[in-house]
Amino acid sequence: MTTVWVLGDQLSRRRGPLAADPDRVLMVEAAEFARRRRYHPQKLVLVFAAMRHRRDDLRADGVEVVYERAETFADGLDAYFEQYPGDDLVVQRPASHGAADRLRRLVEDRGGSLDVVPNANFLCSPAQFDDWQGTEPPFDHESFYREMRRETGYLVDEDGNPEGGEWNYDDQNRETPPADYESPPVPSFEDGDHVPALREWVADEFDTWGDPTGFDWPVTRGQAERALDDFLTHRLPAFGPYEDAVLADDWHLEHSLLSSALNVGLLDPDEVVEAAIEAYRARDDVPLNSVEGFVRQILGWREFMRHVYRLEMPELASANQLGADRDLPALYWDADATDMACLSSAVGRVYDRGYAHHIERLMLLSNFALTYGASPQALNDWFHGGFVDAYHWVVTPNVVGMGVFGTDAFTTKPYASSANYVDRMTDHCADCAFDPDATVGERACPFNSLYWDFLATHEDRLRSNHRMGLVYSHLDDKRDAGDLAAIRERARHVRRRAAAGDL
Structure with a gap:
């Protein structure tokens, strides 16, 4: 008999090995994964609760489910193979890079075998x-x-x-x-049945944000x-x-x-x-x-x-073609650390629910990190921990590639913008402490000076990009008018204030 090993993000019964109504299922609830970064507590509750509910549903349908709560996958497999020595397991290929090989080694080191089959949670092979x-x-x-x-x-x-x-x-x-x-x-x-107890356990057991x-x-x-x-x-x-x-x-x-x-x-x-x-x-x-x-x-x-x-992968995870190396400013952890209405709102929504929609992710949270010069890896880690729908396979290309132009593997230009875009697509600017039409001065929207400073900083690399000719002509206008030096000084001031948690 072959046992289906069901991972926490492979809970479908319509597609994949569970669709065949297996006689036995293995599930390992490993706490170690929740200690790898400061996850949002709602993300942890969601994954563990979904696993436990799937276990309950399978058992209600007569399927034998071995559910191991352990610190690591290794510990969970130790307990499983003590009960079922030499068992043959089948698992869908995890989407995360290298995970299939790690799981196979863990199983084989304990005398079992692992058949890795295609991941049915996707439609394109x-x-x-x-x-x-x-x-x-x-x-x-x-x-x-x-x-x-x-x-x-x-x-x-x-x-x-x-x-x-x-x-x-x-x-x-x-x-x-x-x-x-x-x-x-x-x-x-x-x-x-599970969310209340998990909420308490997560709060007691893990360092979350x-x-x-x-x-x-x-x-x-x-x-x-x-x-x-x-x-x-x-x-x-x-x-x-x-x-x-x-x-x-x-x-x-x-x-x-x-x-x-x-x-x-x-x-x-x-x-x-x-x-x-x-x-x-x-x-x-x-x-x-x-x-x-x-x-x-x-x-x-x-x-x-x-x-x-x-x-x-694996190069994607460390990609940083623009050489951005600044730490994420405090406003990503504390919505009150900035008077920028749009960013404060977006960060607050992530804190409250582990969610913000795609424009907030790309044109607010990522756009600020891009023009601020934050490390792609720091932003990627923040997204991975903060969002309930975040997994390494989806966050990394979206953040490192799309969000902060760490690679040009699938994007032809950086998604940088000034306050003009924010003012056009949101209603935040009307009640913001900053002026979306000003580029210099204490109340000028930080997005404006950061945007032009970003273009000037990376001019050697980006000016030849055929999609950026118009914006560089505008940068030339500001340089010719003698305005660029003041804009760049304003950008440096914005970065100092953001780094100090007082933007």
């Missing part, structure tokens, strides 16, 4: 990706996304052409909500299904138009909030995408730009990140 994109950078998301649409048949006609005539409707997804906008409320979930009390994430298959249904019913219609908006008094807007459930396997990518497309076809209130934007996030970007990570 390594062979497919490598055939389409090759194994060397640069990698192109748009062409990959189109291949995935054709391969799956999602939102394409019989001839393989995109529904509506366009592959991408992103230009329709940058609207600002009206003044009287109110997003639909998001569902709440009962704590159930974040609010442990506000936990409200799905940890069972039923809760995850309800979260998906709620999104499709109430928020999918306006998801597209307001996808990139940021509002001070609305932390979720029309976003799905499904990433944590997807990344532990309580939901599967195919069922999520197909459910969204079914809603689009069955209803008149779901526009094509909304469903396409959502499909692109799951079928396109999520899958793309997995393979960029797979092919670029």
Whole structure:
């Protein structure tokens, strides 16, 4: 008999080894992983609660589940093989780099065997990706996304052409909500049998960062299904138009909030995408730009990140092509350490819930770190610990590559911006202590001086980039007008204040 070893982010019963109704399952709840960094307590509660609920569901269905609570995987396997010496295990290939080899060594050192099978929590196999994109950078998301649409048949006609005539409707997804906008409320979930005890245990046992009390994430298959249904019913219609908006008094807007459930396997990518497309076809209130934007996030970007990570590791984790080496300033740990309304809000949301949506992640939290000159690895570690949906395979390419341009393996320019973007896409600037239209002076928005200083600092590398010709012409204008020296001095002042925790 072969035993299925189920890892904490491989909980699906629709796909993978659990779908075959195995006779025996091994699960190891290893506390060591929770000690590796300052995780958000809600992240730890989510993973451990989801594991325990899956264990309970399997046992209720008559499956023998050996559930080892141990300090390390090694300790858990010691206990397992003492009971089942020489057993044969099967596990899905972990998404994290090198994990499969480490697990195989642990099992073989204890006299067992480990069969590593493909990871069913993704829709594109390594062979497919490598055939389409090759194994060397640069990698192109748009062409990959189109291949995935054709391969799956999602939102394409019989001839393989995109529904509506366009592959991408992103230009329709940058609207600002009206003044009287109110997003639909998001569902709440009962704590159930495990969350209260885990909340106490995590608080007592681990060094964490974040609010442990506000936990409200799905940890069972039923809760995850309800979260998906709620999104499709109430928020999918306006998801597209307001996808990139940021509002001070609305932390979720029309976003799905499904990433944590997807990344532990309580939901599967195919069922999520197909459910969204079914809603689009069955209803008149779901526009094509909304469903396409959502499909692109799951079928396109999520899958793309997995393979960029797979092919670029281990170098990706230490990539730092701009040589950024500053520590993260205190404002990433304390929302009160800055008067910047946008950053204080974004950091506060991560502290409160372990969540902020993609524009807050990219154009606020990462943009500031990029122009400030923070180490990609420091920011990556912060994201990995702070977000409930964060895993090394998805955080590392998003932060190191997309967020702070540590590598150009799949990005052609840095996503740096001044306050102009923040003022256009958010409503934070109206009530902020800083002026988004000022570049120098004590009340000038820090994003402005940091942006121009960033361009000047990396001019030798970035000026020749064909996508940055216009911004460098503007930098030339500031230099010719004699303004650049004062701007750069303002940037140095901003960095000193941020480093001191008083920005």
